[in-house]
Amino acid sequence: MKVLVMHGSKRKNGNTGLLAGEFIRGAEEAGHQVERVELGDMKFGDCLGCMACWKNPGKCVQKDDMTAVLEKFGQADAIVFASPMYFFSWTSLMKRGIDRLYPYMTIAKDKTFYLIVAGGVPEEKLFDNMLQDFQKYVECFNMHGGVNNRNGGHILGKGTLAPGNVKESSAMQEAYEMGKNLGKN
Ligand SMILES: Cc1cc2nc3c(=O)[nH]c(=O)nc-3n(C[C@H](O)[C@H](O)[C@H](O)COP(=O)(O)O)c2cc1C
Numbered sequence: 001m002k003v004l005v006m007h008g009s010k011r012k013n014g015n016t017g018l019l020a021g022e023f024i025r026g027a028e029e030a031g032h033q034v035e036r037v038e039l040g041d042m043k044f045g046d047c048l049g050c051m052a053c054w055k056n057p058g059k060c061v062q063k064d065d066m067t068a069v070l071e072k073f074g075q076a077d078a079i080v081f082a083s084p085m086y087f088f089s090w091t092s093l094m095k096r097g098i099d100r101l102y103p104y105m106t107i108a109k110d111k112t113f114y115l116i117v118a119g120g121v122p123e124e125k126l127f128d129n130m131l132q133d134f135q136k137y138v139e140c141f142n143m144h145g146g147v148n149n150r151n152g153g154h155i156l157g158k159g160t161l162a163p164g165n166v167k168e169s170s171a172m173q174e175a176y177e178m179g180k181n182l183g184k185n
Contacts, residue, residue: 001183003027003034004076006069008083008094010040015118015157015166019175020082023116023155026179035072039097042066046096053103054144066100073101078112078152078182081134085119088129098137106145113138113149116175118157118166127156153178 005024009016024034042065052061058074060066073079083094090098115134119127131154141149155175157166166172 001032001077002075003032003078003080003182004069004072005034005036005080005082006039006094006097007036008039008081008091008097009118010091010093011084011163012038012040014084014163015160016082016084016116018164018166019116019118019155019157019171020080022172022175023080023082023114023179026176027182028179030180030182032078032179032182035076037069037072039093042069044096044100047099047102054106056103057107058103060100060103062100066097069097070101070103073104076111078114080114080116082116083130085117085121085127085130088119088126089133090130104146105141105143108141108146108149110147111141111149112152113141114152114178115154116157117154118160120159120161122159124156124158127158 005020007017007020027034044064044066045062083090117130135151138151155171157169157171160166
């Protein structure tokens, strides 16, 4: 399978990044082809809301660092959003990247989406907002022409505030196994 991991933290080696790394380790060991993009290193604009992409599916009028990501998105079977939880939601960086995937809304097919989140709070309940947003996000891809896109699951790095905290968490093993088992469920 082709896998695209979009990492949306400026802390490249922070908790989300570490979880994404474990997911990738598992996926590569299982023979999958993984591309990791660091949104924090990229220059790209906000979605303009011009809707031109609905007339020209898969293409955005803005030519910037998202152009290559869009191409990888189009080819990927599995997509991973790896974002820290900021104010109980995505980082603005992750959201900006997600909005720019709109050109695939009408044509995405058979893609499985995964969510990796790190957050400071230990209570699972407090991650609900992100999980609901994510589910809704995936559903959008089946509402306007896209077909058979689905939510493949999530990994929560709970109680992780300082970079590296997540190393003590069972989420590391869970992320590795999720990567290793890609395509089996
Ligand atoms: C601006 C900001 C907002 C945050 N908001 C929350 C929050 O609402 N809930 C929470 O549990 N943690 C919150 N955190 C803590 C981060 O989620 C936590 O440090 C996480 O490990 C960061 O992930 P990273 O290391 O991958 O960057 C916030 C951190 C920052 C900098």
